[in-house]
Amino acid sequence: AQKVTQAQTEISVVEKEDVTLDCVYETRDTTYYLFWYKQPPSGELVFLIRRNSFDEQNEISGRYSWNFQKSTSSFNFTITASQVVDSAVYFCALFPFYGNNRLAFGKGNQVVVIP
Amino acid sequence: NAGVMQNPRHLVRRRGQEARLRCSPMKGHSHVYWYRQLPEEGLKFMVYLQKENIIDESGMPKERFSAEFPKEGPSILRIQQVVRGDSAAYFCASSPGGRHTEAFFGQGTRLTVV
Numbered sequence: 001a002q003k004v005t006q007a008q009t010e011i012s013v014v015e016k017e018d019v020t021l022d023c024v025y026e027t028r029d030t031t032y033y034l035f036w037y038k039q040p041p042s043g044e045l046v047f048l049i050r051r052n053s054f055d056e057q058n059e060i061s062g063r064y065s066w067n068f069q070k071s072t073s074s075f076n077f078t079i080t081a082s083q084v085v086d087s088a089v090y091f092c093a094l095f096p097f098y099g100n101n102r103l104a105f106g107k108g109n110q111v112v113v114i115p
Numbered sequence: 116n117a118g119v120m121q122n123p124r125h126l127v128r129r130r131g132q133e134a135r136l137r138c139s140p141m142k143g144h145s146h147v148y149w150y151r152q153l154p155e156e157g158l159k160f161m162v163y164l165q166k167e168n169i170i171d172e173s174g175m176p177k178e179r180f181s182a183e184f185p186k187e188g189p190s191i192l193r194i195q196q197v198v199r200g201d202s203a204a205y206f207c208a209s210s211p212g213g214r215h216t217e218a219f220f221g222q223g224t225r226l227t228v229v
Binding site (some may be wrong): 102 | 134148155156157159160163170171176203206214219220222223225
């Protein structure tokens, strides 16, 4: 079975501070994909990134960066110089390529950026 | 991703009524997945369908819930005799093939049972 843990439920930061969201996963599969989604107050799910288990390179996209550490089963997400528009719930998810054909989601991190 | 269309966006039902949620997959996609998000929870898998077939419904409640994906038209998630505990956001995603790696979701339907 797959499990995704996002331990921090709510994180408050002051605008322009950096914030890092932890994601730890469990899977027996050697091939899998990891995702991050953003859910703003309007409720939709916004796809941010997909990373496969063979690609351990870190990725940066604007103010967003991701740190994939296969050795510790973690796929952490950092928002640099946070802005009020970053206030949202962020979900980490795992897809085991050869397992059940479904995404396993963590419970999400509520990020509140204070102006 | 605007390509997966769900309607309605918001649905209010009284206890005991039926709720019908629709999901039109992205063009060219023949596989649909439904997830439910209870308040302050992550998304939980409900059902995976291919055109005219239910492939995996292991996440569906045994009673009152059903899903279909006909040859023509959208996928429908149907909840009969709704109860307050059914209040949630229901999301669907679609994929072109049999692996759920292209994980773009619709905007969701927020069901409120009063």
